[in-house]
Amino acid sequence: MKKTFLILLSLVSIISGITAQEIKKVQKDSFREKKIFSSQISTGIVEGEQNTNFHVEILNGIRYKTWFGGIGAGLDYYYYRSIPVYLSGIKYLSPRNHSFFIQGDVGMNFVWEDERITNWNEVGHEYKPGLYWNGILGFATGLDRKNAFSFGLGYSYKSFKEIKEIVVQCFNPPCENTFETYQYNLKRLTLRLGWQFNYSR
Amino acid sequence: MRKIILLPFLVITVFGLQSCLKDKITKTYSVFEPIYKSKAEVQAEIKSSTAVSISNPGKIYMYGNFIFLNEVNKGVHVIDNSNPASPVIRSFINIPGNVDIAVKGSTLYADLFTDLVVVDIADPLNATLKKVVPKIFPERVYAPGFVQDSTKVIVGWTERKIKETVDQAPVGRGWIRRDFFMASSSSMSGTSSGSSAAPVTGIAGSMSRFSVVNNYLYAVNSSSIKVLDISAVNDPQPRNTIWVGWNIETIYPFKNKLFLGSSTGMFIFDISNPVAPVREGSFAHSRACDPVVADNNYAFVTLRAGTFCQGTNNQLDVINVQNVMSPQLVKTYGLTNPHGLAKDGDLLFVCDGSDGLKVYNTSNVFSLQLLDRVKNIETFDVIAWNNRLLVVAKGGLYQYNYSNPSSLSLISKLAVNN
DSSP, X not given: OHHHHHXXXXXXXXXXXXXXXXXXXXXOOGXXXXXXXXXXXXXXXXXXXXXXXXXXXXXXXXXXXXXXXXXXXXXEOSSSOEEEEEEEEEEESOSSSEEEEEEEEEEEEEEOSOOOOOSTTEEEEEEEEEEEEEEEEEEEEESSSSEEEEEEEEEEEEEEEEEEEEOOOOSSSSOOOEEXXXXXXEEEEEEEEEEEEXXXX | OHHHHHXXXXXXXXXXXXXXXXXXXXXXXXXXXXXXEEHHHHHHTOBEEEOOOOSSXXXXXXXXXXXXXXXXXXXXXXXXXXXXXXXXXEEEEEOTTOOOEEEETTEEEEEETTEEEEEEOSSGGGOEEEEEETTSOXXXXXXXXXXXXXXXXXXXXXXXXXXXXXSOOOTTOOOOSHHHHSOTTOOOOOOOBOTTTOTTXXXXXXXXXXXXXXXXXXXXXXXXXXXXXXXXXXXXXXXXXXXXXXXXXXXXXXXXXXXXXXSSEEEEEEOSSTTSOEEEEEEEOSSSBOOEXXXXXEEEEEEBOSGGGOSSOXXXXXXXXXXXXXXXXXXXXXXXXXXXXXXXXXXXXXXOBTTOEEEEEOSSTTSOEEEEEEOSOOXXXXXXXXXXXXXXXXXXXEEEEOSSTTXXXXXXXXXXXX
């Protein structure tokens, strides 16, 4: 799976290089508008120690000059399916339509799995949310005044707890149960391709 | 051009981060280690001591104005219930490993892991050990994988939290705790009679594994009934062991019958010859935990799913036992998480776990009528006697008046002190 990730990474690098070189003519700059509502849908893969998985995200917020602030949520299938909900900040390195950017996300990660009992001696099974953050270096290229395409490479962390309540065998209820707690701290590389919509009057 | 220069930097960064892709999964669990005492020390401590608050209530036994309440694996609370509106814990009898109790006259029978202890409670505030009958409950061991020091007695457990890093946490991963060590067959002991059965010896809850009928103590373990002659109350003599089947859980006496609940069915034994119970009928059900009570015509069995009971059914089965050789299912009623139950005349009281206590009119077994439900308590076992209900719940020992069964009224509560 790591090969897949590296191949995709190479493709993105090549596309990025070609795009950067070929864009010689600066198109009409939508970034000059001061405050615009911006929405971004992105998808990609996350590559970690366990395997490579799919993720999809949506991010909405306000763009001001070369800055963006917003709220995002996604679906992350790495290890356990989860929904990261986060605050996001983006700094575009150039005011032009085609620009590298640095993105930082911080929020919570909510596991979205059935809390089903998997062992005969379990009586409870639950997941607790944990921290989520993501750092991305990327490149955005404006296609017109309202649409932009972006891709980015990042490093992402998601955590959560899995708690299993285990019954103690006894014939005299109430029986004291015990708990097994698993704390997951998962670190991954992310590759993200996105489509950005900018709305302005 | 500057942007293009950034690309190699990006790639290098990504490759550099490869080493940072180590997932960290930390598992935290408890390991319980035994606290030992010598048998001599333990036996010397089997006597009345200062009253202590209830923390983990187990089975109950009512005898006259006293309630004996098991503190799971610790001993027995002696509760003066002369005034049900204000019961008073008078003393505590230390009996490590105790989970079942029965009383006849002024003698308390209790299990101490594999042994049966006989305690004189003529003066409940000055209980004294009279005899230890060893190895009555050989199945009451800690297994598998745990070897107990056989010269000593486990009087408690210390909990130690273990935190370790695991490579992977797959579904169905391991578990190491006290439950792993607890005997799956725990001998536990029995109780005495059912609500309207044998008032001479007292009344036990339906979760009991001890039963006193006249001059005999019947104790069920996971596979058999032990018969002990207690005509000399302080000197019980093992008389017989009758193999029944696997996973026997409870025993309930009614007239000259014993009703045994197992995880796979109900068994009826005739004790016309008290030394040699004879198996008559049986009723098979799906796998579940199942205490049972009975009257002249019907047995009422609750089936509980989950935990180690396995199975998936939570229900009340009404079984026609007029022909004890061939019990027949009359009807099944859905419940939430049933445990113990009790019967008094046409009234049936069912502990339905977190769904509270339910009172049914059983005059028409084809259509049980729910008369009342006490909510907001997690109930486990119940004794009904003379319009007074003793209920063991997670929160403690409750007493209700059921003279108006459509509206139980709380008389008192002895709360658990955590």
